[in-house]
Amino acid sequence: MTTHRLINRRMAIAEMGKAGLAIVVFGSAACSDGDAGATTTSPGTIPASTAGPGTTATTTTTPGSNTTGAPTTTAASASSFQRVNLDFVSAYILYRGGEAALVDTGVGGSAAAIEAAVGEAGLAWDSIGHVILTHKHPDHAGSVDEVMDRATGATLYAGEADIPQIASAAAPQAVGDGDSVFGLEIIDSPGHTAGHICVLDATAGILITGDALSGTGGGVAPPDASFSEDMTVAMETVLKLGGFNYEIALFGHGEPLLEGASAAVAALTAG
Numbered sequence: 001m002t003t004h005r006l007i008n009r010r011m012a013i014a015e016m017g018k019a020g021l022a023i024v025v026f027g028s029a030a031c032s033d034g035d036a037g038a039t040t041t042s043p044g045t046i047p048a049s050t051a052g053p054g055t056t057a058t059t060t061t062t063p064g065s066n067t068t069g070a071p072t073t074t075a076a077s078a079s080s081f082q083r084v085n086l087d088f089v090s091a092y093i094l095y096r097g098g099e100a101a102l103v104d105t106g107v108g109g110s111a112a113a114i115e116a117a118v119g120e121a122g123l124a125w126d127s128i129g130h131v132i133l134t135h136k137h138p139d140h141a142g143s144v145d146e147v148m149d150r151a152t153g154a155t156l157y158a159g160e161a162d163i164p165q166i167a168s169a170a171a172p173q174a175v176g177d178g179d180s181v182f183g184l185e186i187i188d189s190p191g192h193t194a195g196h197i198c199v200l201d202a203t204a205g206i207l208i209t210g211d212a213l214s215g216t217g218g219g220v221a222p223p224d225a226s227f228s229e230d231m232t233v234a235m236e237t238v239l240k241l242g243g244f245n246y247e248i249a250l251f252g253h254g255e256p257l258l259e260g261a262s263a264a265v266a267a268l269t270a271g
């Protein structure tokens, strides 16, 4: 139902040669706390990846966008992502070769949006081999059945403590610290929900935060206390997430943080 406004916000494509991993990001323009329409940052743009799933993705730049391009600019790797606007939440797709992993599914009714974005990358549902839910909330897990019905070859993953509250026909596989899915590191990140997980692409330097962190329009904040189960634990998770190394943080809600992300996260609990 939101298809008509999906793809036109901002998209950035780059490439990551070493691992052959291209990333497509579906995002919201803003979270619900007042920065609607914020366009403070935009992913840098690099021509569509040769390592990614296709070369048809459109690249656009937002006025005033950063000029650094993809933050991982070593010769061996670059990162890429595309942002598609759902109402107030983000989902993410990461590609390696012709296979993809979807992180979160958006609210109910998001399948068409996801399909459109996968199509932008030149692929279809059958390329999605992995669906990772950061947590149980319906703005992240709401389209899980729609997605799993279409991505018929996909395995579903979630944090163990959230799985009982995830209403899905497919049984999620429990993952957490020490697990790797599609070459992506799973990080237990409880607090917002008990079974919350984050996804770290260590090679590209990207953390997909779910709701363990929030974007603030160029910055980062802890999760919204009013929607989080245990803020004490959530702040322990913020401290934990600040201890990893990543340049980019991609939030469930709010503008991506495209530079210096792990340092910014670490600063949230410093002093």
Ligand SMILES: [Zn+2]
Binding pocket: 135, 137, 140, 192, 211, 227
């Ligand atoms: Zn949530």
